[in-house]
Amino acid sequence: MSDEQTAAAEGQVVTSEKRGAVQVVTLNRPQYRNAQNSAMTYALDDAFAAAAADDEVKVIILAATGDHFSAGHDIGSPGRDVDAFFPRRASLWWDHPDKTGAEQRMARESEVYLGMCRRWRALPKPMIASVQGACVAGALMLAWSCDLIIAADDAFFADPVVRMGIPGVEYFAHPWVMGPRFAKEFLFLGEKVGAERALQLGMVNRVVPRADLETETVDVAERIAKMPRMGLALTKMAVNQCEDLMGLQSGMDSVFGLHHAAHSHNAESSEDHLAGHDARSMRDSQR
Numbered sequence: 001m002s003d004e005q006t007a008a009a010e011g012q013v014v015t016s017e018k019r020g021a022v023q024v025v026t027l028n029r030p031q032y033r034n035a036q037n038s039a040m041t042y043a044l045d046d047a048f049a050a051a052a053a054d055d056e057v058k059v060i061i062l063a064a065t066g067d068h069f070s071a072g073h074d075i076g077s078p079g080r081d082v083d084a085f086f087p088r089r090a091s092l093w094w095d096h097p098d099k100t101g102a103e104q105r106m107a108r109e110s111e112v113y114l115g116m117c118r119r120w121r122a123l124p125k126p127m128i129a130s131v132q133g134a135c136v137a138g139a140l141m142l143a144w145s146c147d148l149i150i151a152a153d154d155a156f157f158a159d160p161v162v163r164m165g166i167p168g169v170e171y172f173a174h175p176w177v178m179g180p181r182f183a184k185e186f187l188f189l190g191e192k193v194g195a196e197r198a199l200q201l202g203m204v205n206r207v208v209p210r211a212d213l214e215t216e217t218v219d220v221a222e223r224i225a226k227m228p229r230m231g232l233a234l235t236k237m238a239v240n241q242c243e244d245l246m247g248l249q250s251g252m253d254s255v256f257g258l259h260h261a262a263h264s265h266n267a268e269s270s271e272d273h274l275a276g277h278d279a280r281s282m283r284d285s286q287r
């Protein structure tokens with residue numbers, strides 16, 4: 001099948017529904033554990049941009065259909081579209097599919113990964129990630145870009161990409177969202193961290209039974225939505241600016257260089273920039 005046929009067969013990879021003052025944006029590739037291809041990334045961006053512009057929307061929820069929030073970036077589904085052209089909007093980088101080497105990888109990841117997540121983090125309305133099941137690697141970037149994370153008791157978090165020789169996913173927020181000490185353990189081991197442990201670390205706001213995840217998330221969103229729009233926007237900016245003064249933005253910039261040194265090292269010394277790994281080999285090696 002062509003990329004277009006695959007996309008058509010999959011239907012809408014992101015859905016968006018307005019419930020009063022709350023916009024619920026939902027990842028919808030459950031057959032691939034919501035692995036993020038570019039089609040999904042740009043559909044998410046469309047949904048977030050519409051919610052940002054809609055005066056009736058005060059709070060945005062990012063949720064996911066199926067048993068898992070997201071298995072990360074799409075490195076193996078039939079709908080993987082790494083070679084497809086999309087109009088860039090998060091960065092002014094040129095497009096990547098017709099480039100080679102580090103130029104291709106940096107152009108792509110600056111736009112589709114780091115650029116998009118930073119753009120979403122700056123959206124001036126509170127965003128709540130509603131997480132069940134797997135929240136692995138590239139999925140962390142989505143959850144961490146949100147302001148609050150509400151986790152089901154079956155949620156787990158992991159960044160196993162050190163197995164590929166890479167020092168964490170592109171949106172390198174690890175030391176800020178879980179502290180430097182645990183960030184090292186999280187990365188060195190690459191193991192699953194359960195919802196309760198994530199709560200202890202301050203990485204998530206609350207843990208609720210799986211059956212209550214949706215109602216709890218909507219309840220929190222509706223309570224936030226009673227606050228004035230401008231007050232919420234300024235409050236979000238206040239905390240984000242302080243987080244940046246604690247080094248988040250500049251740390252992420254410098255680590256992005258290390259991340260690409262790793263991709264280049266892999267490309268020079270192994271089969272490809274992921275050290276020969278794909279979705280299956282990563283899943284099989286996960287504890």
Ligand code: ZN
Pocket residue numbers: 109170259263
């Ligand atoms: Zn990368």
